[in-house]
Amino acid sequence: MSGRISDSAVRRLSLYLRMLRDLDRSGVELVSSRELAERAGATSAQVRKDLSLFGSFGKRGRGYEVGPLSETLEGILGLSREWRVALVGVGKIGAALLGYRDLRDRGFGVVAAFDVDAGKIGTRVFGLEVLPLDDLERTIRDLHVEIGIVATPPEVAEDVARALAQAGVGAILNFAPIELGPVDGVPVSTVDIVLELEGLSYLLAAARRNADAAEEEGG
Amino acid sequence: MSGRISDSAVRRLSLYLRMLRDLDRSGVELVSSRELAERAGATSAQVRKDLSLFGSFGKRGRGYEVGPLSETLEGILGLSREWRVALVGVGKIGAALLGYRDLRDRGFGVVAAFDVDAGKIGTRVFGLEVLPLDDLERTIRDLHVEIGIVATPPEVAEDVARALAQAGVGAILNFAPIELGPVDGVPVSTVDIVLELEGLSYLLAAARRNADAAEEEGG
Numbered sequence: 407m408s409g410r411i412s413d414s415a416v417r418r419l420s421l422y423l424r425m426l427r428d429l430d431r432s433g434v435e436l437v438s439s440r441e442l443a444e445r446a447g448a449t450s451a452q453v454r455k456d457l458s459l460f461g462s463f464g465k466r467g468r469g470y471e472v473g474p475l476s477e478t479l480e481g482i483l484g485l486s487r488e489w490r491v492a493l494v495g496v497g498k499i500g501a502a503l504l505g506y507r508d509l510r511d512r513g514f515g516v517v518a519a520f521d522v523d524a525g526k527i528g529t530r531v532f533g534l535e536v537l538p539l540d541d542l543e544r545t546i547r548d549l550h551v552e553i554g555i556v557a558t559p560p561e562v563a564e565d566v567a568r569a570l571a572q573a574g575v576g577a578i579l580n581f582a583p584i585e586l587g588p589v590d591g592v593p594v595s596t597v598d599i600v601l602e603l604e605g606l607s608y609l610l611a612a613a614r615r616n617a618d619a620a621e622e623e624g625g
Numbered sequence: 626m627s628g629r630i631s632d633s634a635v636r637r638l639s640l641y642l643r644m645l646r647d648l649d650r651s652g653v654e655l656v657s658s659r660e661l662a663e664r665a666g667a668t669s670a671q672v673r674k675d676l677s678l679f680g681s682f683g684k685r686g687r688g689y690e691v692g693p694l695s696e697t698l699e700g701i702l703g704l705s706r707e708w709r710v711a712l713v714g715v716g717k718i719g720a721a722l723l724g725y726r727d728l729r730d731r732g733f734g735v736v737a738a739f740d741v742d743a744g745k746i747g748t749r750v751f752g753l754e755v756l757p758l759d760d761l762e763r764t765i766r767d768l769h770v771e772i773g774i775v776a777t778p779p780e781v782a783e784d785v786a787r788a789l790a791q792a793g794v795g796a797i798l799n800f801a802p803i804e805l806g807p808v809d810g811v812p813v814s815t816v817d818i819v820l821e822l823e824g825l826s827y828l829l830a831a832a833r834r835n836a837d838a839a840e841e842e843g844g
Contacts (some may be wrong), residue, residue: 413824419824422806448803451650482822484830491822495774502721503818508802512819513826553825576823576832579818583727585640585666593828595821599798600731602814603710604639604702606772606796607630607732609812613795 407535418456420505421446426476436469485513492518492546492575493555494566496526496536498555499581513552518545538576540570546573553577560584565593634675638698640665641672646706676759704732711737711765711794712774715745718800719776724751733772737764758788765792772796777783779803786813811843 411419425445429437437454442527446453458472480486483608491514495498503509504516519534526536537545538595545551556563556578563582568580571592580586580596588594626778630638644664648656649844658672665672676689681699699705712719722728723735738753740746745755756764766771773789775782775797782801789797791809799805807813 411827416827417820421819424802441750445804447806480725482830484719484833486824489822489826489829494773498721498724502717503651506818509822510818514819514822552829553822563788576829579821580646580824583643585664587666593825595819595825597816597821599816600727600733601636601707602798602816603641603728603731603733605635605774606632606706606798606812607703607708608635608701608709610708610771610795611701613663614703 411432413458416483417489418446418448419458419483419614422453422456423476423479423483425451425453426472426479429472430476435472437472438469452512453591488513488552489516489553490549491516491553491555492520492570493548494542494570495556495558495581496521496523496531497557500555501531503529503555503557503581504534509546516555517549518551520545539566543573544568546570546575551575556580556582556586558582566593635702637665637671637675638702641675642695642698644702645691648691649695654680654691657688661689665801677838680806707732707734708772709768709770710735710772710774711739711761711768711770711789712737712776713789714775715742716739716776716801720750722774722776722800723753724755735774737770739764743769744746758785761788763792763793766790770794773790774800775799775805777799777801783808786811789811798821800839 422442426437426441439450443450451584458604459481472553493503493516496504496519500519504519508515516534518537519531520537520539520542521540527538528533529536552573552575554567556566556570558566561580562585563580563584563617567578567580567586567589570589578589578592578594580594583598583600585596641661641664643662657701660671661672662669668822676694679701682708688731712722712735715723715738719738725739728735735753737756738750739756739758739761741758746757750756771794773786773794775785775789777785779801782799782803786797786799786805786808790809795811797808797811797813802817802819804815
């Protein structure tokens, strides 16, 4: 349990945990590696390998114990507690995140929001007062914020991420369409919606090129 | 140029293209593989390898020609045209996407939006009328929609994705927190915000375990 697990393994653990929580709510006590695999888009062998890292939860021929495995994964993923989150940039995406109930339900409570726009500062968005960016460092220290969300235009995203890191957050989620490596040693994950769409656009364009080529061959 | 490029290579091409467009707007005509690498979080060698797939754009010792390379990448990625997009689920995230100007600016025009909520149907969200889900198939065919966005609760996401696929979209972007494989042969990309936060939560929890372990050893 020491050492880092790969990003893709962490992703699978999150997906296993979602299924386990659903099963637990439904009163189901045992689950097979095959069922867990299906939810996470993995193989049964991969599930067994992933879970063997954290001890033995399988009952031979019967499956994994939903409750204990669920608790262990919550511990590994740091989800047995609530994390305090601050958001910078209350534009369309930022405001939607403030109203996104799933975040708090899943253990991520947004406790502060910041913007530079004088028209937004002092207003309440889904109950949270928008604070001026000048208050960022003090507020983050006072509220012991652990995760920062960057939802600013790309031009200022790196500066904002650095300010968050210097104020003491331990991890950053970036929605600005720009790649940010770790900032001052703080890990950054980027959710880049346009990049995802461009990946799909590539697939559509490639499919058309293939269709056109096939037609030319046929004709 | 036949055959598929890997997802990660497509991602890098998108990032190179962003930089090339910025440079083009600034009137810059040549760019080095090192500069392109920096923007995409890659190495110069990786850039040269990626771009060698599509012909020769380098001038020995001087760099790549910004204009021609930009046009070629736009063609490869299918970004020299606008794609017609339909969105299902006008909740907080869905509404934010309708108002997200970057989408249209980058070539993804949302032309239809659907919901099941009678209170939303018929209203306009950022200028677009919300249509009932019953109109989905006909509207998508009539408007020649090519990309579907699923922004529904997870319980209905797969059914909605299937309806989009059957109506004729060629690719789907899913924001519901559930893994969807290809649906009826249509590729699906998932943007899972909670999963990204859980990945960061894992890193924070792992860092704390390490810090605690170090303290115990020290004491």
